Amino acid sequence: MELVSYRYHIIPILGIFSFNLLFSQYDPRFNPFDWITITETGAITSISEGYSYIYFGTEKGGVLRYHIYANEMDISLTMAQGLSSNVIQSVHFDFDTGILWIGTDTGLNYSHMREGGWTHIRKRDIGGRNLKIHQIGSTKNNLWLRSNNQYIKLDHVSGILISIMSFPDEENINWSASFSSERVMLPEPCDNYFMMDGWIYNNGYLIDPHGRDKFITVFYSSRYGDIWLGINDGVILKGDFHMETFYPIHFGLSDLNVSALLKSQDGFWIGGKSTPPQGITFYDHRQHYFKSHEFDININMSPQKIYSVLNVNNEFWFGGSMGILVYNEKKDFWR
Incomplete structure (x- = not known):
C-alpha cells in the first residue's frame, strides 16, 4: 500500500493511501505534481544528470530527483506523473534534445517536459517482451539501449526503432550510469573523502552507521565535480569535491504497507x-x-x-x- 497524496488539499489535512489507485496514463485535469506517490525505493539502479536535476532510477520507487542548484531533493517521478511503472531499470537525460528517457520493466518512457506528458513505448515495439534495459545512452543523432547482449538503436526524438545490433555503429555514446552487481571501487581522490554520519568505506566495501554491510550499485561523477553513489538499500551518498566529504540522503518509506x-x-x-x-x-x-x-x-x-x-x-x-x-x-x- 503506497502513500498517495493530493498536494494542495490533502497533505495539509491528513494524507490518503490506497491500493493501486493511480494508473500510468496522465490525467490532463491535473498538473504533473497535483498527485504524488510516496513509497519505498529499493536499490538505486541508474543515475543521469540533466539541466537542473540529478535523476536516480530506483528498484521500486520511480525516479528520484535532486535539484542541483537548490541542493535538495524534490518530488519524485512515479506513476502519479504518468510513468508506466515505478520499477526503473535505467534513466537517461539527453542534453541535445532535452528529453528525459526512462526504461521500466514495461518498456520505455520519454517526455520533453521531463515532469508530465509521458509517451510510452512497449517492449515488443523495440526489442521483444523479454527486453531488459540495462543502460541508456545518446549521441547527437540517435538514442541507444543496452540490453543483455545486444544494442538497440532508436530515433532520439520519437523513440522509433532503427536497428538492433551486437555492437554500436557509433562512437562517443554518452551513457547513463548503470547498475553494477560487482564491487565498485572508488577512484582517487574520492576514495579518501570523509564519510559523514558514521558511514565507512574501505577498498570497495561499505558499512552503514549501524554496522550493516551495504554495497554501491551505481557510481556517477557530475559535470560540476560532485560524486554520486547509489546504494543497494536506496540511500544516496553525495560526494562534495570542495569539502571532500560524502553525506547520506534518505528518501522513501520504511514500510510500504x-x-x-x-x-x-x-x-x-x-x-x-x-x-x-x-x-x-x-x-x-x-x-x-x-x-x-x-x-x-x-x-x-x-x-x-x-x-x-x-x-x-x-x-x-x-x-x-x-x-x-x-x-x-x-x-x-x-x-
Missing part, C-alpha cells in the same frame, strides 16, 4: 503492517526529508505492525500488534 498516519507540526509520522515489520518513518513534506526508525537497529523498539499513532504531551504513541511504542522527539528516545 501503510496502516497509520499522523500529521504533526513538523511533518508526518507513518507506520505500516508489512511482514516482517520494517519500521516507522518521519516525513517532512516541506523539505522532502525522510528519517527512518527501523526496528532492527533500535533496541527499545520491538518489531511489530503499527495500527495507530497519537500525539500525547509532546510524545508520539504508536499502537501496534504487540503493544505501545512511545517516542520522545526532543530526546530522540524510544521506550
Whole structure:
C-alpha cells in the first residue's frame, strides 16, 4: 500500500493511501505534481544528470530527483506523473534534445517536459517482451539501449526503432550510469573523502552507521565535480569535491504497507503492517526529508505492525500488534 497524496488539499489535512489507485496514463485535469506517490525505493539502479536535476532510477520507487542548484531533493517521478511503472531499470537525460528517457520493466518512457506528458513505448515495439534495459545512452543523432547482449538503436526524438545490433555503429555514446552487481571501487581522490554520519568505506566495501554491510550499485561523477553513489538499500551518498566529504540522503518509506498516519507540526509520522515489520518513518513534506526508525537497529523498539499513532504531551504513541511504542522527539528516545 503506497502513500498517495493530493498536494494542495490533502497533505495539509491528513494524507490518503490506497491500493493501486493511480494508473500510468496522465490525467490532463491535473498538473504533473497535483498527485504524488510516496513509497519505498529499493536499490538505486541508474543515475543521469540533466539541466537542473540529478535523476536516480530506483528498484521500486520511480525516479528520484535532486535539484542541483537548490541542493535538495524534490518530488519524485512515479506513476502519479504518468510513468508506466515505478520499477526503473535505467534513466537517461539527453542534453541535445532535452528529453528525459526512462526504461521500466514495461518498456520505455520519454517526455520533453521531463515532469508530465509521458509517451510510452512497449517492449515488443523495440526489442521483444523479454527486453531488459540495462543502460541508456545518446549521441547527437540517435538514442541507444543496452540490453543483455545486444544494442538497440532508436530515433532520439520519437523513440522509433532503427536497428538492433551486437555492437554500436557509433562512437562517443554518452551513457547513463548503470547498475553494477560487482564491487565498485572508488577512484582517487574520492576514495579518501570523509564519510559523514558514521558511514565507512574501505577498498570497495561499505558499512552503514549501524554496522550493516551495504554495497554501491551505481557510481556517477557530475559535470560540476560532485560524486554520486547509489546504494543497494536506496540511500544516496553525495560526494562534495570542495569539502571532500560524502553525506547520506534518505528518501522513501520504511514500510510500504501503510496502516497509520499522523500529521504533526513538523511533518508526518507513518507506520505500516508489512511482514516482517520494517519500521516507522518521519516525513517532512516541506523539505522532502525522510528519517527512518527501523526496528532492527533500535533496541527499545520491538518489531511489530503499527495500527495507530497519537500525539500525547509532546510524545508520539504508536499502537501496534504487540503493544505501545512511545517516542520522545526532543530526546530522540524510544521506550
